[in-house]
Amino acid sequence: MTGRPRTFDKDAVLRMAMRAFWERGYDGVSIAQVCEEAGIAAPSLYVAFGDKDALFEKASALYAEHLDEDLERDLSAPTAREAIERLLQSSAEHFSAPGQPPGCLVMGEPRLAERRSRTRDLIRARLRRAAAEGELASAAEADGVAAFVDTVLAGMAALARDGADRARLLDATRYAARAWPA
Amino acid sequence: MTGRPRTFDKDAVLRMAMRAFWERGYDGVSIAQVCEEAGIAAPSLYVAFGDKDALFEKASALYAEHLDEDLERDLSAPTAREAIERLLQSSAEHFSAPGQPPGCLVMGEPRLAERRSRTRDLIRARLRRAAAEGELASAAEADGVAAFVDTVLAGMAALARDGADRARLLDATRYAARAWPA
DNA sequence: CCCATATTTTAGCGCACGTTAAAGAACGTG
DNA sequence: CACGTTCTTTAACGTGCGCTAAAATATGGG
Numbered sequence: 001m002t003g004r005p006r007t008f009d010k011d012a013v014l015r016m017a018m019r020a021f022w023e024r025g026y027d028g029v030s031i032a033q034v035c036e037e038a039g040i041a042a043p044s045l046y047v048a049f050g051d052k053d054a055l056f057e058k059a060s061a062l063y064a065e066h067l068d069e070d071l072e073r074d075l076s077a078p079t080a081r082e083a084i085e086r087l088l089q090s091s092a093e094h095f096s097a098p099g100q101p102p103g104c105l106v107m108g109e110p111r112l113a114e115r116r117s118r119t120r121d122l123i124r125a126r127l128r129r130a131a132a133e134g135e136l137a138s139a140a141e142a143d144g145v146a147a148f149v150d151t152v153l154a155g156m157a158a159l160a161r162d163g164a165d166r167a168r169l170l171d172a173t174r175y176a177a178r179a180w181p182a
Numbered sequence: 183m184t185g186r187p188r189t190f191d192k193d194a195v196l197r198m199a200m201r202a203f204w205e206r207g208y209d210g211v212s213i214a215q216v217c218e219e220a221g222i223a224a225p226s227l228y229v230a231f232g233d234k235d236a237l238f239e240k241a242s243a244l245y246a247e248h249l250d251e252d253l254e255r256d257l258s259a260p261t262a263r264e265a266i267e268r269l270l271q272s273s274a275e276h277f278s279a280p281g282q283p284p285g286c287l288v289m290g291e292p293r294l295a296e297r298r299s300r301t302r303d304l305i306r307a308r309l310r311r312a313a314a315e316g317e318l319a320s321a322a323e324a325d326g327v328a329a330f331v332d333t334v335l336a337g338m339a340a341l342a343r344d345g346a347d348r349a350r351l352l353d354a355t356r357y358a359a360r361a362w363p364a
Numbered sequence: 365c366c367c368a369t370a371t372t373t374t375a376g377c378g379c380a381c382g383t384t385a386a387a388g389a390a391c392g393t394g
Numbered sequence: 395c396a397c398g399t400t401c402t403t404t405a406a407c408g409t410g411c412g413c414t415a416a417a418a419t420a421t422g423g424g
Contacts, residue, residue, distance in 0.1 A: 003400025
C-alpha cells in the first residue's frame, strides 16, 4: 500500500528549513515561513517531519553532520598545533562561505548548547592528548589552550554573523595561532 | 498639576527589564513577563517607557552606560598592549560577574549590532594609534590585532552564556595576550 | 470643593503562532 | 473497479503576543 505520492522533495525542504534556522534561529523561523518558502501547506510539513522541535532537530542534525566530519578531519592532524590551526582556518572559512548564511547554526542557537559542549570536549581531549605526548607542558595548559580555542571559534562565528568578511576571520585565526607555545 | 503619583520605582523596573533582556534577549522577554515581575499592569509600563522597542532601548542604554565607561577607562592605558589586556580581563570579569546574568547583553542581542560595531571602532582606533606611535608594526597589523581582539571578546561572552566559569574566561584572556608581538 | 492632570485598573482588540480535525485526491493492491 | 493507504487541501482551534480604549482613582492647585 503506497498511498498518495508526496508532491515535494523532502530533502530539499529540510535544506530550506536548515538554512532558515541557520539565518534566523529557532525562534526567528515560523512554520508558516517554512511552508511558504517550500510551497506546501502546514499539514504536509507535519506529516513529513513532525512538529517544529522535530523539524529543527532534523535540520540541525543535517547541518552538524558536515560539521562533525570537518572537525574530526582537522583534529586528526599529527600535531595538536596543526590540528588546531586547521580547525580554526576551516571554521573561519565555513563561517564565511559564499552562498551560505554567515556564522554557525550550532554556535548561534541557544538550544544547541549540548552540541557545542561535545565539540569542546573533543577539542579538549585532543589537547590533553598533546599534553600526554609532551607537545604541551601539562594537562592544565591543555585545558587553558582549549578554553582559548573555544573562545576564538565562538567569537569568529559571532563576528561572521555581524558581517565580518573572510579576511577578517582569517586575521583572527592568524593571531590566535601565535597564542600558545610552539 | 501633579496627577496621580506613580506606585512603582521606574528605575527599578528598568533594571528588571534590563536584566530580563540580558538573560533571555529581546524576543525571549514578553511585556507580560516584565509586568508580572514588576508587579504592575501593562498600561503602566507603556505610560512609563513607551512600547517594547522603547523599553528595550532604554534598558540597553542603561546597560551600555557602565560598559562604555569601562571600555574608555581600559583603552586609556598608556600602551595598547596594556589597554587590550585590561579590556580583555575586565570583560572576562564582567561576563562572569556573580549575581548578574552570564555573558553580555550587547554581544548576545542581534539588534545591537550597531553598538558592537562602535565598540570595535574604538578598539581599532586605539590599536591604529599604537601603530602610528610605533608600538605596532603597521596599520594593517593594528587591524589584524583588532579583529582578533573583537573575536576573543565575542567568544568570551558566548562561552560565559554557555556556563563557562570565570577561571575559564581568564584562561582565554591569558592566552589571547600572547597572540601579538610585544 | 471642584478641576486639571497623571496614573491605575479592567477589559479586550487584532494578530501571528504552533497545531490539528475533517474531507478530498492520488497512488498500489486484490 | 473497489479498497486501504498516504498525502493534500481547507478550515479552523487555542494561546500568547504587543498594545490600547475606557473608566476609575489619586494627587496638587485654584
